[in-house]
Amino acid sequence: MDFTKVSKALEERGFKVSAFPTGKEACAYLNERIDGTSVGLGGSVTLRDIGLYETLPGHNEFWSHWAPPEGMTADEVRERAMHAETYLSSANALAETGEIVNIDGTGNRVAGTLFGHKRVFFVVGRNKLAPTCDEAIRRARNVAAPKNALRFGVETPCVxxxxxxxxxxxxxxxxxxxxxxxxxxMRGCETEVVLIDEDLGY
Ligand code: SF4
Known part of the structure; x- marks a missing residue:
């Protein structure tokens, strides 16, 4: 996929951008960039599937409520993730015009992308792209959210x-x-979008 248009739009909005053909290469890059520090992760199939849960904990203080250390609750881990130096999330949709869209139920993931960290990385597969901001919101609501609801197995009409x-x-x-x-x-936060030319997450 040609990321030229979305990369330019993101850079004009103050985001750093990097792009990789595969999740494996993006994972290696993120492990170079995030080393010897504390890192929090929002719940994300993309982050899980490219291998960050296996690789980042070996050389960082790692906080994900999907992998709580023994004796800690998921909420305690969410709290620690909120104060990590670096925060990682995917996106439910990314507009080719540069807007990043996320929906949340607990709020830790969207909050983590807004404040409290020195650096934030959004890791985004090509399937998350939509032509406009309106289309990105439509995608987040009508594609990503129902699929996430299915994954959780909740009792909702979309499921x-x-x-x-x-x-x-x-x-x-x-x-x-x-x-x-x-x-x-966001002002005062180094924010990078890591684009991957693979379908990842929902
Ligand atoms: S129907 Fe599903 S996707 Fe829509 S608001 Fe309810 S849980 Fe979210």
Whole structure:
């Protein structure tokens, strides 16, 4: 995939950009960039599938509520991740015009991309790209969120219908409780988008 347009748009919005043909190469790059520091991860199939859960803990203080250290609860780990030097997340959608879109239920993931860290990396597979900000929001709501709901197995209409679309449900199990659009890199935070020419996550 040609990332020229989205890379230019992201750079104009203050994001650093790097691009890799494979998740394996992106994983190696991130392990070089994130070394001997503390790192927090938002829940992300992309981060898991490119191998960061296996590689980053060996040379960093590593905080992910998907892999809590023995004796710690997921909430305690979320709290530690919020204070890490570096934070990693994927995106539910990325507009080719440069906006980054994420939906969250607990809030730790979107909060972690906004404040509290020296560096933030968004790791984004090619399948997350959409032509415009409106289309990116549509993708986040109607593609990424129902698939994530399916993964969690929650009792929501999108899951009952096989994850076909969002029903803007009023279910107590609703996983979509907040939507964040980054128009620009947040002030005072070095923010990099790592693009990968593979389909990753939802
Ligand atoms: S708002 Fe409800 S129906 Fe829509 S994707 Fe989220 S959980 Fe599913």
């Amino acid at each position: 009952a219908n096989g994850g076909d679309r969002c029903y803007d449900c009023k279910s107590p199990a609703r996983i979509c409780r907040g939507l964040v659009v980054l128009w620009e890199a």
